[in-house]
Amino acid sequence: MIELKGLHKSYITGNNKLHVLKGLDLTIEQGELVSVMGSSGSGKSTLLNVLGILDSYDEGYYKLNNTLMSNLSEKKAAQYRNHMLGFVFQSFNLISFKNAVENVALPLYYQGVNRKKRNKIALEYLDRMGLKDWAEHMPNEMSGGQKQRVAIARAMISKPKVILADEPTGALDSQTSLEVMDLFREINSTGITIIIVTHEKDISEKTDRIIHIKDGIIGSEIISTRKISETIGSYRNQ
Amino acid sequence: MIDTDKWKEIIITLKQNKVRTFFTAFGVFWGIFMLIIMLGSGNGLQNAVFDNMGDFATNSCFMWTQQTTIPYKGFPRGRFYRFNNGDTEALLQNIPELKDLSPRLQGFGGDGANNAVRNEKTGAFTIFGDYPAWNRIDPIQVTSGRFINDLDVKNRRKVVVIGKRVVEVLFDSEEDPLNQYIKINGVYFKVVGVFKSKKNGQQAEREEQNIHMPFTTLQRIYNFGEDVGWYAMTAKDNVPVDVVEEKARAILKVRHSIAPNDDRAVGGFNVAKEFKKMRGLFAGINGLIWIVGIGTLMAGVIGVSNIMLVIVKERTKEIGIQRALGATPMNVIIQIINEAVFLTSIAGSLGLVAGFWLIELINFALNSSGSNGEMFKNPEVDFRIAISALVILIFSGVFAGLIPAKRAVSIKPIDALRTE
Numbered sequence: 001m002i003e004l005k006g007l008h009k010s011y012i013t014g015n016n017k018l019h020v021l022k023g024l025d026l027t028i029e030q031g032e033l034v035s036v037m038g039s040s041g042s043g044k045s046t047l048l049n050v051l052g053i054l055d056s057y058d059e060g061y062y063k064l065n066n067t068l069m070s071n072l073s074e075k076k077a078a079q080y081r082n083h084m085l086g087f088v089f090q091s092f093n094l095i096s097f098k099n100a101v102e103n104v105a106l107p108l109y110y111q112g113v114n115r116k117k118r119n120k121i122a123l124e125y126l127d128r129m130g131l132k133d134w135a136e137h138m139p140n141e142m143s144g145g146q147k148q149r150v151a152i153a154r155a156m157i158s159k160p161k162v163i164l165a166d167e168p169t170g171a172l173d174s175q176t177s178l179e180v181m182d183l184f185r186e187i188n189s190t191g192i193t194i195i196i197v198t199h200e201k202d203i204s205e206k207t208d209r210i211i212h213i214k215d216g217i218i219g220s221e222i223i224s225t226r227k228i229s230e231t232i233g234s235y236r237n238q
Numbered sequence: 239m240i241d242t243d244k245w246k247e248i249i250i251t252l253k254q255n256k257v258r259t260f261f262t263a264f265g266v267f268w269g270i271f272m273l274i275i276m277l278g279s280g281n282g283l284q285n286a287v288f289d290n291m292g293d294f295a296t297n298s299c300f301m302w303t304q305q306t307t308i309p310y311k312g313f314p315r316g317r318f319y320r321f322n323n324g325d326t327e328a329l330l331q332n333i334p335e336l337k338d339l340s341p342r343l344q345g346f347g348g349d350g351a352n353n354a355v356r357n358e359k360t361g362a363f364t365i366f367g368d369y370p371a372w373n374r375i376d377p378i379q380v381t382s383g384r385f386i387n388d389l390d391v392k393n394r395r396k397v398v399v400i401g402k403r404v405v406e407v408l409f410d411s412e413e414d415p416l417n418q419y420i421k422i423n424g425v426y427f428k429v430v431g432v433f434k435s436k437k438n439g440q441q442a443e444r445e446e447q448n449i450h451m452p453f454t455t456l457q458r459i460y461n462f463g464e465d466v467g468w469y470a471m472t473a474k475d476n477v478p479v480d481v482v483e484e485k486a487r488a489i490l491k492v493r494h495s496i497a498p499n500d501d502r503a504v505g506g507f508n509v510a511k512e513f514k515k516m517r518g519l520f521a522g523i524n525g526l527i528w529i530v531g532i533g534t535l536m537a538g539v540i541g542v543s544n545i546m547l548v549i550v551k552e553r554t555k556e557i558g559i560q561r562a563l564g565a566t567p568m569n570v571i572i573q574i575i576n577e578a579v580f581l582t583s584i585a586g587s588l589g590l591v592a593g594f595w596l597i598e599l600i601n602f603a604l605n606s607s608g609s610n611g612e613m614f615k616n617p618e619v620d621f622r623i624a625i626s627a628l629v630i631l632i633f634s635g636v637f638a639g640l641i642p643a644k645r646a647v648s649i650k651p652i653d654a655l656r657t658e
Binding site for chain 1: 254556567568
């Protein structure tokens, strides 16, 4: 699903050149639930931006769903983002003057789906998040967990191949964080690839594979204890 | 994409800061409002001035005698001379471009001295001897009876056409002046027509104190002999009156032994030239109005552009989110331009309506108070001009949105998302 090879990315600020990604190789298969960890400055956010086609890269290649992502026009990039990717942010990034349904329906608006139809679909997704009763509420009337669930519904509505989550639990309490992670797992079980950037160990432990980024390259890859126990469990049952 | 979402979003953004939106919109409103008011006033001024001229033939000129200034053919300078009936014949025969020629004479009295009497009533009026042609050069409106005709002139009939004011002075209000007799400088004349002026204000008042009689009658009664006081003439359509004027001057100079280069001997007034000057003046005023109006409008539009820039800056993050979710740059540009056009169109249309409304109000007030006239008349704005103003407005709306829109998409979505 995602294939990165020799990825380099540097930022130029004035006379300084900051080399962030230094030849990163990474492959993520369809249906994986992956977390990306790393200290600040390690390049994990940059990686996520490149994966989200929000940022360009200098060297190497990035294939999403076997399509090479390079030298895209803003329009093309917007279309890929719209059709293949879903975003979940730490600060939710809901549009404040739109209610829950309208926020969820927004990606479909850019696909040209008419209002009635897209609001109907949005309502279905909100229902799946258990937020049907909050459909008409504005973001500022909702709790953090609710907002994040609206954001997740928004990420899912365009039936993306990959959902990218940037510190999705960063602004949530631990109880809500667990609920959100359960939600991600549930979504993952439908076959959608999910990549979560986080620095919380508890959160990464809830994923199947943990990728540590250090100084712009993959430091280590660990199969999470959860996955291991799951696998062992399945052997036992045999 | 016909979708209420777009409009909803526009209204919501504008609503978020009502005061700012109001003042921005007010700039555009004021610009178009002033443009309409100024155009209306300009037209009002123009209408009043051109109306003061009545139906005066603009392609006309006047000619009178003055002292010669150059000695010629044995005559000294400073000689007086008079036009005469022979000149009239010569002008009519030798100038094919001439449309109407009206020789005129003025009778005695009228400057304070009473010269018209009827029973116990007397009055001081201006008396003119005219050909029928005069009514085609500086037309009056004959309300009853008729103007001087060719037979009157030919037979030297003792008939007069009198102004409204003359009737008021010499006749009782319920009397019909037609076919009554009035005594002018001791001679009885039959009233064959009554007229009122087509002009406005003072000019009309003065004109309505005139008495017209056949030219030949006046010539005889006042003992002018063959003399002609002055000429009024018009050129045929499509011929500038300058041609006629030049030819007439040449003929008159030859006939009166005036030096060909003695231009001051024949006094003249070219209405066409004056008219042209006036038209030029109003064209200038109009141009100025447009420049000022467009300038004011531009200031308003730049205000809108400025405010859109601020709005875009405030919404950088939101635009970033939209782009992350799949909004193309075109989506964003169209959205912002829509907002600008919406703002300018609404404000501009209101200004247009308010301007028209005020112009109509002034018109109504002028009409009902009866002061519609000398200085200001029927202020009006051409509907086509209004439409073109609206078109300008919508274009300037696009212009106002373009810079902020470009700015909005120039920020990369990733940077937009990062701003707080």
